[in-house]
Amino acid sequence: MASASGLALTIDLSALAANYRALAALSAPAECAAVVKADAYGIGIDQAVPALAAAGVRTFFVALPEEGARVAAALSQSRLPNPQSPNPQSPIPNSQPPAIYVLNGFLAEWAGAFRARGLAPVLSSLAMVEAWAAHGHGAPCAIQVDTGMNRLGLSPDEARELARRGDLLSAVSPQLLMSHLACADEPGRAENRAQLALFQEIRRAFPTLPASLANSAGIHLGADYRFELTRPGIALYGAAFAKDRPPLSTVVTAQARVLQVREAAAGAAIGYGAALHFSEARRVAILAAGYADGYLRAAGSSDARAGAAVFLRGRRAAVLGRVSMDLMAVDVTDIPDAAAGDLAELFGPNMPIDAVAAAAGTIGYELLTSLSRRAARVYLPARP
Numbered sequence: 120m121a122s123a124s125g126l127a128l129t130i131d132l133s134a135l136a137a138n139y140r141a142l143a144a145l146s147a148p149a150e151c152a153a154v155v156k157a158d159a160y161g162i163g164i165d166q167a168v169p170a171l172a173a174a175g176v177r178t179f180f181v182a183l184p185e186e187g188a189r190v191a192a193a194l195s196q197s198r199l200p201n202p203q204s205p206n207p208q209s210p211i212p213n214s215q216p217p218a219i220y221v222l223n224g225f226l227a228e229w230a231g232a233f234r235a236r237g238l239a240p241v242l243s244s245l246a247m248v249e250a251w252a253a254h255g256h257g258a259p260c261a262i263q264v265d266t267g268m269n270r271l272g273l274s275p276d277e278a279r280e281l282a283r284r285g286d287l288l289s290a291v292s293p294q295l296l297m298s299h300l301a302c303a304d305e306p307g308r309a310e311n312r313a314q315l316a317l318f319q320e321i322r323r324a325f326p327t328l329p330a331s332l333a334n335s336a337g338i339h340l341g342a343d344y345r346f347e348l349t350r351p352g353i354a355l356y357g358a359a360f361a362k363d364r365p366p367l368s369t370v371v372t373a374q375a376r377v378l379q380v381r382e383a384a385a386g387a388a389i390g391y392g393a394a395l396h397f398s399e400a401r402r403v404a405i406l407a408a409g410y411a412d413g414y415l416r417a418a419g420s421s422d423a424r425a426g427a428a429v430f431l432r433g434r435r436a437a438v439l440g441r442v443s444m445d446l447m448a449v450d451v452t453d454i455p456d457a458a459a460g461d462l463a464e465l466f467g468p469n470m471p472i473d474a475v476a477a478a479a480g481t482i483g484y485e486l487l488t489s490l491s492r493r494a495a496r497v498y499l500p501a502r503p
């Protein structure tokens with residue numbers, strides 16, 4: 120951190136590994152996969168994947184084939200399999216390379232990318248199944264069924280049709296049947312039980328296939344939802360994943376320096392648009408971070424609405440006015456010793472990422488995946 124002049128991210132890979140172990144223990148006897156799409160939710164595939172593999176991950180999920188290629192490269196560069204830490208939950212022998220599933224599925228023009236890296240598509244329409252039958256050369260794949268989200272997946276009728284078409288099914292030889300929950304973060308919602316019941320029914324048409332339904336929040340809905348494989352993403356990265364559960368260990372801490380502390384008179388306005396006026400005199404600290412670093416512009420404040428806060432010298436300091444591209448202002452009127460050079464925590468152990476996201480009208484997922492390439496990153500290694 121010491122050398123970073125702008126937003127500095129500290130990414131704790133031992134917390135990531137600990138979060139995986141906690142989710143794997145909760146998932147057992149099901150295997151626990153790791154979802155590392157969108158550059159491992161913004162924290163970095165190149166660093167997250169070796170740490171997760173060393174913690175015992177045998178199955179990875181990404182959204183895009185390019186992301187799958189990066190996972191494969193990260194795995195081949197880290198010495199794997201690691202005989203020191205086999206995952207006792209995994210039904211897959213540790214001598215096999217981890218599986219990499221591509222959630223967005225398969226189009227014929229991607230065949231080369233899949234073959235080169237040994238990627239497995241999550242096939243989500245009959246057209247995708249047919250394309251994989253023509254181009255997949257019998258390599259592993261998953262079948263996704265839509266059970267109510269109306270995003271990706273074969274309809275229940277298409278799934279039953281596929282189950283009857285033995286020729287097509289044997290041409291693609293799937294290894295996994297999966298579906299995705301729309302409301303898992305709200306355990307009381309009736310949609311969860313409805314999706315579970317439909318998934319259980321469709322599964323009877325594919326009696327030999329391992330099944331997977333639960334994302335991070337789904338793991339906590341109960342043993343019925345875990346099947347043979349769980350697929351947590353956000354919980355690995357330490358952000359909130361369900362209304363009734365605290366997040367796991369903090370993985371990402373974002374900090375920025377105070378560049379100057381200034382006095383603003385009663386009646387003055389601050390920032391672009393003069394969107395916030397001061398009714399009383401205020402002391403203001405200007406921080407070296409802004410929306411170009413991925414700190415959300417919507418986390419700012421105005422005369423009409425409060426914004427997020429940062430953590431500075433042990434106190435909370437409210438964000439004042441609009442967040443600029445490279446700068447933001449916070450209220451240090453009640454932090455008299457605040458001074459240039461201080462480090463403010465924008466989110467981390469003292470300022471939950473989800474509180475910042477909520478103040479910006481969004482969720483931790485969006486804040487994490489918005490972190491920009493300009494932000495400096497320091498990785499704390501996973502302890503063996």
Ligand SMILES: *Cc1c(COP(=O)(O)O)cnc(C)c1O
Pocket residue numbers: 154156222298299333334335336350351352353354360
């Ligand atoms: C993103 C995703 C996950 C992981 O969800 P989290 O809420 O981050 O745990 C699991 N399955 C599918 C299909 C996804 O798209």
